[in-house]
């Protein structure tokens with residue numbers, strides 16, 4: 123990626139909620155993507171899910187007139203070879219993420235910037251396990267990435283100026299505004315939001331109000347855009363619980379220990395929009 127050619131060669135790891143969302147954003151902005159997913163069913167399904175999201179984005183007037191870029195899929199971190207920026211959006215598990223990023227480091231050059239989309243794991247914790255810790259930054263894209271124009275950017279203590287500048291160019295190509303924040307469990311957004319969602323679920327668990335009533339009060343009285351429990355469904359309750367565990371383990375804050383209702387929903391497979399059922403029921407939107 124040079125100043126003359128600002129379109130980065132981008133690889134995205136993971137075709138879950140966020141991998142699909144980030145890929146949709148990139149393709150809509152004219153940035154080609156190699157999307158890598160280990161689960162064969164999810165990999166096969168990803169192009170159709172992305173096409174649906176692109177159609178929705180178009181209907182909402184996002185990316186008007188930008189020609190869509192090409193999507194390629196792959197099954198292994200080795201398919202990141204040749205990428206200038208790699209965005210990791212796999213399951214919220216520090217061991218899995220550092221293993222995959224180590225594999226990516228082995229097939230990419232030292233100029234390749236590695237970006238983790240982790241919600242909660244400190245960037246320095248992941249970087250410490252990598253052969254080139256200076257290549258890693260955190261960029262916290264949220265869902266749907268094509269609608270949310272601001273991203274939280276986390277510079278690790280070892281992140282190099284070159285990696286920072288690659289990420290700045292990526293954000294320009296994607297039309298996103300980065301807000302740089304300090305490292306630490308949950309950074310800013312998950313540290314605040316995830317604990318609040320956990321409290322909202324606890325209120326429902328205690329029988330004090332229904333999910334609908336909690337969301338209505340938070341929306342109408344406090345100006346929360348979607349309500350915390352609809353947000354939980356959008357995030358994915360399985361991912362939310364993983365992130366709360368990361369926060370609880372690293373901060374000791376009891377408010378971050380996932381409440382029983384969230385754990386029950388994960389056990390029951392009620393993961394939110396992606397499974398068709400969470401705090402609410404969804405038809406025809408499973409992705």
Ligand SMILES: NC(=O)c1ccc[n+]([C@@H]2O[C@H](COP(=O)([O-])OP(=O)(O)OC[C@H]3O[C@@H](n4cnc5c(N)ncnc54)[C@H](O)[C@@H]3O)[C@@H](O)[C@H]2O)c1
Nearest residue numbers: 136137138139140159160161211212213214240241265357
């Ligand atoms: N869901 C959200 O709203 C949201 C928002 C911001 C950040 N995040 C973060 O983004 C990351 C992904 O979250 P998600 O909600 O998309 O999770 P998800 O469970 O929907 O998807 C994760 C995907 O990664 C795949 N995967 C696992 N190991 C892999 C590997 N080695 N190589 C390639 N693919 C692999 C899984 O098969 C799965 O499809 C997490 O770190 C999460 O905390 C999520």
